[in-house]
Amino acid sequence: MEFKINRNTFLDGIQKTLGIVEKKTTLPILNNVLLKAEQNKLKIIATDREISLISDYEAEVSEKGDITISAKKLYEMVREIQGEIVHFTSSNNVVKIACQRAIYKIPGLPAEDFPDVTDDKNVQFYNIKGAIIKDLINKTAFAMAMDEMRKNLNGVLLEGILDGSTHILRMVATDGHRLALAKQVISEPFLAAGKGIIIPRKALMEIKKIIDEYEDVKIALHKNTFVLKTDNTILKVSLVDAEYPDYKRVIPLEKGINIVLEKESFLHALRRMNVVSSERYGGVILSFSEGKLTLNSTNLDVGEATEEIDIKYSGEDVDVGFNVNYLIDAVSVINKDDILLEAGSGIKPSVVRQTEGDDYLCIVMPLKI
Numbered sequence: 530m531e532f533k534i535n536r537n538t539f540l541d542g543i544q545k546t547l548g549i550v551e552k553k554t555t556l557p558i559l560n561n562v563l564l565k566a567e568q569n570k571l572k573i574i575a576t577d578r579e580i581s582l583i584s585d586y587e588a589e590v591s592e593k594g595d596i597t598i599s600a601k602k603l604y605e606m607v608r609e610i611q612g613e614i615v616h617f618t619s620s621n622n623v624v625k626i627a628c629q630r631a632i633y634k635i636p637g638l639p640a641e642d643f644p645d646v647t648d649d650k651n652v653q654f655y656n657i658k659g660a661i662i663k664d665l666i667n668k669t670a671f672a673m674a675m676d677e678m679r680k681n682l683n684g685v686l687l688e689g690i691l692d693g694s695t696h697i698l699r700m701v702a703t704d705g706h707r708l709a710l711a712k713q714v715i716s717e718p719f720l721a722a723g724k725g726i727i728i729p730r731k732a733l734m735e736i737k738k739i740i741d742e743y744e745d746v747k748i749a750l751h752k753n754t755f756v757l758k759t760d761n762t763i764l765k766v767s768l769v770d771a772e773y774p775d776y777k778r779v780i781p782l783e784k785g786i787n788i789v790l791e792k793e794s795f796l797h798a799l800r801r802m803n804v805v806s807s808e809r810y811g812g813v814i815l816s817f818s819e820g821k822l823t824l825n826s827t828n829l830d831v832g833e834a835t836e837e838i839d840i841k842y843s844g845e846d847v848d849v850g851f852n853v854n855y856l857i858d859a860v861s862v863i864n865k866d867d868i869l870l871e872a873g874s875g876i877k878p879s880v881v882r883q884t885e886g887d888d889y890l891c892i893v894m895p896l897k898i
Contacts (some may be wrong), residue, residue, distance in 0.1 A: 530594025530619045532566045536607060536628060538586050539571075539615050543604045545762070546575035548735055549582050550600040561597035563643045564617075566590045574646050575600060580732050581646045581765040593641035593688035598624055606633045607868045646765075649782045654747035654758055660739040661713045662748075665700040666737050668711035668889050671858040674704035683772035684729040689720030701776050707855050708779050708892040719748060728755055739764055779892055781878055785871035788817060788842055789884060792868050795822075796860050798836050802826040803853045813853040817872070818846045826853060845865050849871055849879060850896035856881070859891035 543562065551559040554577075565572040571588040574581070596619045603626075612629040619625070619637060626633040666685075674682035690697040690712070698710040698719060720726070728736070736757055740746060747758040748825060757764040802813045805828045813880060816823040822840045828834045849872050859881040860868055871880040873895065881891045 530564075530566050530596060531592040531617065532571055532590045533614050533616050534571055534586065534588040536613055536615050540604070540607045542571075542573045542586050543600060543607060545584060545738070546573065546582055546600050547604060548731075548738065549575045549577055549580050551577045553803070558597060558638050559644075560599055561600070561638060561643070562600045563595060563597045563640055563646075564613050565595040566593050568593070574643075576644055576646050578644055579767045580735060582735070582762065582846065583646060583765075584762045586761065594619065596622065596624060596637040597640055597643050598635065598637040600843075602635060604815060606635075612809055631759070637647050639866050641679050643849045652749045652751045654749045654756075655717060655719045657715060657719065657746060657748055659743045659746050661698065661715065662746070663737065663740050665698065665711050665713060666733060666740075668862045669700045669702040669709040670730075670733060670737075671862070672702040672704055672707050672709035672891070673733075676704075679729060680729075680769050681773055684727045684769050685733055685774040686725050686727055686776070687720070688725035689718060691718070691722035702776070703776060703779070706852070706894050707859070709859070709889075710780075710891070711777070711889045713888065720750070725773060725896045726750065726755060727771060727773055728766060729769050732764075732766035735764060736766070763867070779878070780890075781871070781873060781880060781892070783873075783877070785873040785877065785879055786817075786844055786847055788822075788840065788844075788872060790822070790840060790868050790870055792860060792863060792866060794838050795868065796857065798824050798838055799853055799857050799860065801836060802834050803857065805831040806853055807831055811853050813856070814848060814850045815872075816846070816848045817842055817844070819843050848872075850874070851879070851893055852896060855893050860895060863889065 543816050546562050563574040571586045573584045583590040608627040610631045622637050624635050624637045671686055684837055686701040688699050690699055696715050696718045697712050698715050701710050743759050749756040753768050755766040802824050805826050807830050810828050812825045821835050821837055825835045863883055867884045869882040869884045873879045878892045878894050883889055
């Protein structure tokens with residue numbers, strides 16, 4: 530096996546695999562990437578058996594072949610060498626990587642030991658704007674559960690909706706303390722109305738990395754697998770086989786007290802309150818009175834912070850407590866100048882929305898004051 534490839538292209542291709550290859554595994558080969566030299570191209574494949582990445586790059590191939598090699602070590606080598614062209618050869622499972630005067634020799638593992646990552650044919654793909662998927666992820670991913678034992682919450686629900694003749698994609702995430710929901714209109718139906726799939730956390734982050742680079746992508750569902758395709762990359766994700774909870778029951782039917790807040794001033798005030806938070810306590814009390822919002826955070830381990838900001842409010846006095854980080858997450862993803870806070874009374878949840886449109890909301894459970 531022998532090929533030459535542009536160093537920056539090679540480095541970029543390897544870097545994309547680092548989030549997928551298994552760091553802790555009983556199968557050492559899952560630490561590796563599979564390199565396949567074919568006619569005028571190099572195929573780089575990585576998998577942890579739940580997520581698979583297949584990418585093609587232009588290369589000058591002198592001898593076809595395949596080998597697997599440590600993704601981490603390969604990345605570190607290519608990152609540190611200098612020069613434009615990397616010369617890669619392998620023989621008897623020993624790899625030689627040369628660039629200018631630098632030469633590395635490291636052992637590889639045979640490609641036959643690598644899990645089968647088939648490039649499925651006859652998959653029906655749907656065209657979609659990358660910005661649509663990116664917006665849905667940005668507005669919901671922060672609310673995913675971190676508990677590995679709750680597999681159905683350790684990811685996002687993606688579902689199709691039919692509103693009249695309008696096709697909509699809706700993404701939902703919750704960790705039991707908050708719930709984020711975002712939706713976007715799409716040109717053609719990807720999921721049948723009412724059908725939902727659960728995309729796991731790790732996969733969602735890999736999807737976002739790829740989408741950040743492309744305006745247009747293709748997506749598909751195939752054998753309980755979500756597939757994302759770009760010009761030179763295919764990402765395959767095994768979906769979570771579990772029931773997502775009925776999140777619609779959490780959305781308050783009763784409207785709370787509506788308060789319009791200027792996003793940036795409110796967000797910066799919350800961040801200043803967050804300075805005195807700690808792992809043990811990260812609460813903030815919002816006290817609304819006529820024309821004024823007072824924020825207070827008291828932490829016995831750190832200290833106290835208080836701030837007042839002017840607001841347009843003329844209702845009754847309201848005090849409500851929240852986890853300050855939950856509010857920061859909910860507010861920071863809104864790309865409008867103003868936000869709408871529907872403050873629930875007592876132990877009822879509050880809702881953060883945009884002042885215009887209904888394509889985003891975040892429900893936050895209150896703290897006891």
